[in-house]
Amino acid sequence: MENVKIIDASPEGTVTFDFTIDKRYANQNGVVHGGAAGVIFDMCTTTALGPLAKPGFWERVGTTVRIHSVVxxxxxxxxxxxxxxxxxxxxxxxxxxxxxxxAVPTLKENLEQRVEWDKQWDAKGAKL
Structure with missing residues (x-):
């Protein structure tokens, strides 16, 4: 990726990057998309673990996991x-x-866009 610069890395398991967020990583409202941020963190943090990993260390395909979320x-x-x-x-x-x-305010032009399920929300009295 041309917009990534490695600042520091060590065999002990640390790495630091400079990364330019451009419009490819933004949502319709012009802010960084959460999915993009997640992938960026995933790729960058994984490189810190590289020097510490062993063969078979990450083989979890087929494993059933439990995902628990708390607000x-x-x-x-x-x-x-x-x-x-x-x-x-x-x-x-x-x-x-x-x-x-x-919570990012939705741009006016995006509020004008409608999709099929908006009718269901409107029927239930949900605020748009």
Whole structure:
């Protein structure tokens, strides 16, 4: 990726990047898309683990995991949700996340767009 610059890396398991967020990583409202942020973190944090991994270390295909999410905080414009992916018995935690969900005002031109399920929301009296 041309917009990534490695600043520091070590065999002990750390890495630092500079990464330019451009419009390819934004949603319709012009802010970084949460999915893009998740993939960026996934790729960048995984490189820190590379020097410590062993053969077979990450082979979990076919494993049934339990995903538990907890709302930690809700404010006027932001919420924090913590997620844990573990074995079904809870003895092994495979990964965790913190999801910062931001309420971004929808652009007027996006509010004018309608999809089929909007009729269902309108019928239930939901506010758009």
């Amino acid at each position: 930690m905080q809700v404010g006027r414009t932001m919420a924090l949700i913590r997620g844990t992916m573990s074995s079904q018995d809870g003895k092994t935690v495979y990964c965790t996340c913190e999801h910062h969900k931001v």
